[in-house]
Amino acid sequence: MKCKLITATALLALLTFGCNEPDDGSYTAPISIYEKIDGQWNLASVKMVDEVAKANGVEPNEQNLSGFFNYEDFKIRFDVDAAGQPTSYEVLGDVPTLFPANGYYQLSSPFQQPSGSAVRIHLFSDAQKTQKTDELRLTAVPGSAQEMELQLVRTSSGTPFVSYVFRLTASN
Amino acid sequence: MKRFIQTIVLALLLLPNLANAQQEMGPVGPTWSFPVVYNYDEEVTWYFDLSTTQFAMGEDIYIWIWSPSEPDAGNWENSSDFAKLTYVSGMTWKFTLTPTLYFSMTPEAIAGSAGFWFRLKDDAGTKQSDVANIAYTPFSSFYTANELIRAYPTAPSIDKGLSILFNANLAPGFEGATSVHMHSGLNNWDLQVQYQSWIPEVVLKTKLKELGNGFYKMDLVPKEYFAAPDGYIMQNMNFLFVKDDWASTTPDQVLNAAEYVPPPPPVFSFFPQQISKRDFLGIIRTNNEPGIIKLLYTVTAGATQITGEINGSMTEIKGFVNLPTALQNVNATEIHVLVKDNTDRTISDTTIPLKTLD
Structure with missing residues (x-):
């Protein structure tokens, strides 16, 4: 009986570890967010969020703006140079200006944060990126689905009171 | 030939049965x-819906009542x-009687x-048919209830009977009335039967039945009384x-109809709760009254004035003012916001502070 048990245990161990052969692969540079967001994006939807109402659990705290102000024509383009570094951005379409319609940009980090907090897209009016004009949050990074989400948050004394959430799809 | 004889025999066999059979027609x-x-x-006229029975439409039917x-x-x-x-229509019959006369009994009995x-x-x-019972609704409690008006049912239907009781003893100025008349209308006086005291037929039609001691009763079917179209x-x-x-x-009285659910009250709101001059200002009004389908706004910020209109429906009128471009x-x-509806009624006249952005 005891012998059988030992044999069974050994067999199980063999099955578990026997074929484990780690494959470390060869080194490739990780794909940065710049590569992922490079290009032109079309609007899927845009909504306005009442952050004060949301914080207090008051409904409704969202309004869909997709059907207003020509937002169906909204497009945004992020450019990168040959070295994969961020250069300029531009909003296309005859829509109201919630943030400067063109300028230069820089991410707070070229990679997603282990903490999960959204990477910031800092917007600048100059190519040297010294005059910051606004900031977007990259709340959903493009993956296999060619979709991303940008959030523009309005704050006063550090407290958000309104935000705009743009859902975008890659334009081919 | 053989089949014919068989049929005759079968019919003869069944005949005595048929003659004695009490055919049950159902409830x-x-x-x-x-x-x-x-x-x-x-x-009073009693109405019977016999669609649950096997009586044929328009058949001669009699009441056999023992209590x-x-x-x-x-x-x-x-x-x-x-x-x-008396056959009415569909599968409805009626029977008109004055109970004290028909049963030869006093009201008390x-x-x-x-x-x-x-x-x-x-x-x-x-x-x-099966044994059945006609329900009677006593209303004598009204005589001591100290109520000016009481309706049966409290929420009337357009094609069903309605009885309205009136205690004139509680109505100042009604002492010694010769007659009491009803001046009335459906749907906020849309369809009226006015008390035109100079037209004899109208005087008769609008007259309440006197119950004695200052109590009166009005009986009507709204559809017929007001000649409401189908x-x-x-x-x-x-x-x-x-x-x-x-x-x-x-004073004016109103009874809400049974089939009518009063609409929820209109709700007006701005969106969002706090705003900067770089944000859209949402103007929303839901559950609008009939005919209210447009809002006109005037937003004033210093010397700048933005006007516009928002079209919608009774369900919802919603639009956004493009402050980012205008301001x-x-x-x-701060901004001053004046909102009117398409009847030039002021819906909102308010000042909204603008948040300072970081």
């Missing part, structure tokens, strides 16, 4: 009365004409009886009672 469907409430010495008394006793196999129902119990049958008594949706009935030739009136080069700490 009597809903019954109702007009007037809805009545005294036992008042003429509170049995007027047609002994005539089961040949009902008297006075017990015959009828009130103390077991109620109205009956079967419906054909003349020869070969077909009979498909008319009754939302409410407005009325007041008038003494003699407009010597005195009660791009304006320094303002």
